[in-house]
Amino acid sequence: MNSIYVQIASYRDPELIPTLHSLLDNAKHPHLLTICVAHQADKKDKWDTLEEFKNDNRFIIIDIPAKESKGTCWARHQIQRFYDNQQYTLQLDSHHRFAENWDETCINMLRELQIKGNPKPILTTYLPSYSPKNDPKDRVHSAWGMAFDKFTPKGMVFFRPYYFKKGIISPVLSRFFSGHFVFTLGKFCTEVPYDPYLYFHGEEISMAARAYTCGYSLYHPDKIVAWHEYTREGRNKHWEDVKEWTRLDDSSQKRVRDLLGIDNQKCTPCTKKALLGYNLGGQKSLKAYEDYAGIRFRDRSVQQSTLDNKPPELRFEQYLNIIKHTAVVDKKDLKYKTAKFVAVIYEDKQGDQINRQDYTPDEIAVFVKEDKIEINSEFVGRPPYKYIVWAHSKKNKWIDKIEQLILPDS
Numbered sequence: 001m002n003s004i005y006v007q008i009a010s011y012r013d014p015e016l017i018p019t020l021h022s023l024l025d026n027a028k029h030p031h032l033l034t035i036c037v038a039h040q041a042d043k044k045d046k047w048d049t050l051e052e053f054k055n056d057n058r059f060i061i062i063d064i065p066a067k068e069s070k071g072t073c074w075a076r077h078q079i080q081r082f083y084d085n086q087q088y089t090l091q092l093d094s095h096h097r098f099a100e101n102w103d104e105t106c107i108n109m110l111r112e113l114q115i116k117g118n119p120k121p122i123l124t125t126y127l128p129s130y131s132p133k134n135d136p137k138d139r140v141h142s143a144w145g146m147a148f149d150k151f152t153p154k155g156m157v158f159f160r161p162y163y164f165k166k167g168i169i170s171p172v173l174s175r176f177f178s179g180h181f182v183f184t185l186g187k188f189c190t191e192v193p194y195d196p197y198l199y200f201h202g203e204e205i206s207m208a209a210r211a212y213t214c215g216y217s218l219y220h221p222d223k224i225v226a227w228h229e230y231t232r233e234g235r236n237k238h239w240e241d242v243k244e245w246t247r248l249d250d251s252s253q254k255r256v257r258d259l260l261g262i263d264n265q266k267c268t269p270c271t272k273k274a275l276l277g278y279n280l281g282g283q284k285s286l287k288a289y290e291d292y293a294g295i296r297f298r299d300r301s302v303q304q305s306t307l308d309n310k311p312p313e314l315r316f317e318q319y320l321n322i323i324k325h326t327a328v329v330d331k332k333d334l335k336y337k338t339a340k341f342v343a344v345i346y347e348d349k350q351g352d353q354i355n356r357q358d359y360t361p362d363e364i365a366v367f368v369k370e371d372k373i374e375i376n377s378e379f380v381g382r383p384p385y386k387y388i389v390w391a392h393s394k395k396n397k398w399i400d401k402i403e404q405l406i407l408p409d410s
Contacts, residue, residue, distance in 0.1 A: 002107055005086035005186055006035040009075035010094035012236040019096045026098040036060040036082050038075040073203050077196035083189035091182035095229040097130050102225040106183045109171055118217045122184040124177050125220040126161040130227035139227050145220040146176040147309040151300045154253050155262035157205040171219040175293040175312045177208035180228055195278035199248045202256030212289045214281030260297045302380045327375045327387045329402050336364040339391040344375050346384035355379035
């Protein structure tokens with residue numbers, strides 16, 4: 001039987017019920033679904049009720065008072081405890097729309113990968129977007145993948161979506177793991193269980209490494225099976241409601257640093273004990289994952305092929321380290337206070353962009369020092385040849401373009 005264990009962690013989300021309706025209405029075999037919802041709700045949100053599903057034997061509803069929640073990963077862990085040997089599992093957020101026959105499409109893609117010699121494949125990606133205010137008109141009708149974006153100041157790896165090129169007809173190898181869309185074998189729930197002590201940052205890179213070292217293969221689906229809402233507009237966030245979220249997140253990021261050896265962090269016997277049950281797998285090494293993904297955690301370095309988003313494979317290629325640079329402009333030359341945003345762009349000698357960061361006027365104000373503006377940037381890539389500081393007006397026009405060559409020792 002093609003049974004599917006659907007995992008949905010919801011926190012005070014008005015999109016939850018529309019998501020559940022879309023999930024059921026568009027499944028080819030809705031009777032084969034078991035849907036477990038970690039329903040983190042506040043009594044004052046009268047709209048946030050799942051009464052219509054209470055007597056539906058396909059549903060497992062874990063009612064959690066919002067104030068008792070410990071975050072996304074904790075909620076995902078609670079859901080996995082109810083897994084009951086379903087053949088497949090689908091992990092989601094609580095703000096999605098689904099394509100017709102999404103269940104059959106996912107199963108067929110997974111079986112295709114198994115036939116090709118991948119015994120434990122995972123379909124995972126940043127899904128294309130939709131807008132609740134203008135659905136289905138605003139749905140993006142191009143499949144997306146995940147590419148490396150940056151290391152955060154604490155060493156967590158962030159990703160960005162990219163559009164698939166036309167002509168792709170089978171799942172695409174992925175370096176990374178998306179928390180909001182995972183379709184794989186049901187036993188993943190027990191083989192790679194979610195760490196309840198993780199909070200938010202670090203969830204996806206740690207799960208990518210753990211899944212890979214447990215023998216799973218990561219793929220992006222080539223077909224659109226669902227959409228995801230990214231703006232969080234109109235939704236309460238856990239980190240807005242809970243005062244201690246910074247403590248939870250700091251502790252969480254330390255666990256990820258210990259797990260992956262970020263900045264050469266050593267995993268002591270005490271640390272290994274703390275990570276027991278949520279450690280790396282034994283089928284492949286962490287170095288094997290680093291070689292596959294083109295990312296090295298100990299010094300936060302990345303291969304050029306990863307930056308260029310070339311297909312992941314073992315490459316004997318040098319790693320590029322973090323580049324730190326300060327773009328300096330005269331305050332009188334940059335009308336940042338009236339701008340919509342200011343782009344700081346680094347390019348190589350051929351004019352190819354190495355890094356871009358957009359700043360709001362308030363963010364730029366932090367860099368003002370008397371008559372100068374000194375904008376600090378940190379990124380991974382090739383040594384830059386020049387930087388561009390360019391304001392974009394509220395009338396959607398580029399203004400005040402400032403270019404500066406970078407001297408070898410600057």
